Structure formats: structure tokens, C-alpha cells
Amino acid sequence: MSAPITVTDATFDELVLKSDTPVLVDFWADWCGPCKMIAPVLDAIAAEQDGKITIAKMDYDQNPQTPNKFGVLGLPTLLLFKDGAVAEQIVGAKPKRALLKTLEPHLA
Template identity: 50%
Template sequence: MTNTDTTTGLTAVSDATFARTVLDASLPVLVEFTAHWCPPCRMIEPVLTEIAAEQSGRLTVVQLDVDANPVTTAAYAVLSMPTLMLFRNGAPIRTLVGARSKRRLMNELSDAL
């Protein structure tokens, strides 16, 4: 089961739901590997919320709490937060580390979408 955070509008995924929600998705999926104690993660949340709304039907944006989901975090060797990983057809195709502006993030993802 996936949960949508009512404050951000972003879907939360877990170790249990990652394969179904991200790897089996028909659209590209941008995963934010995040933690509640991470200030840059909180800074990028509004950017991701805007992108999720604007790119609906073209891109799915989800969050994975690294502390609560160590299996997926380790499987993708995530060591820094936030790590943004773009998946297409079940495979990661782009990895970005750190908070960034909406414009910069969209520029960095544009050729992959």
C-alpha cells in the first residue's frame, strides 16, 4: 500500500511497495530518498510537489524514507539525502544528490523525460 502525504501531495513508498510503485510503473518515476531529520529534504519538498502536480500524467514523484526502508536504500547505494533517482522501465537512469531549484531540476531531467 502506498500513502499520499496530505501536506505535500507526494506518494510515500516503502521497501514493500517500491517494486510495484516504481519498478513496474508505466510512467517515469522520480524517487526522493529522504529523511525527516534532513533540512535539504524539507527544502526540496515544495519543488517536488509542484513538479508532481505539473507533470501529472507524464511523471510520477514519490518519496522513500531512508530510515524506515533500509533494504531499498541499500539496494541503490543511497548515502546522502536528498538523493533523487529517476527510474524508467524499472531501471534508474539518472541520479542527482542534493536540493536544487525547480528550474535546475527540470533542466537536469528534461532529456530523460
């Protein structure tokens, strides 16, 4: 069973861009209500899709470089990275079924 990993500006390239599996990065903040709503959904996807996708969480306030680099303006923003590039962008909290529908074409 897998759980979301934490990434920072310093570890982003290594853990996300160089990953062999797709990585869904959740840009979140403590003050963001919808971010808290989507967290258990992402935990469930991380457990259920273990080995097919990595779920990563990045604290927006503590890591300003990466969200700025990828144009993250609203929270939560989910960016799916595949082969070092953004393959999908999801803005706002979505139900699990909607997230999986977007992610499934990219899963190994």
C-alpha cells in the same frame, strides 16, 4: 493535480520499477534540512508534470533495504527510474529549474 506518493521497501517494485511512467524517488529523512527544502519543489513538479512523471517519497530511516540496494548514501538523493532502471541520479537539494532540466529528456 497529482501529489507525491509514498513508497516503502514493500511497495517499491510495484509502484516504481513496474511503473509505465518515469518515477522520481526522493529518499529523505525527518532530520534532513535540505530534504525539507526540496519537498515543495517536488510537490510543484508533481502537480505540473502530472501524467508525465510520478514523484515518490521514501523515508530513508524506515526503509533501509531499498536505499542500500541502490547505493543511496547522502540525503536527499533523487533517483529517476525509467523502465525499471535508474536513468538519473541527483544528490542534494537543487532549484526547480535545475531539476526540470535534468528530468525533461525523460518525460513522456
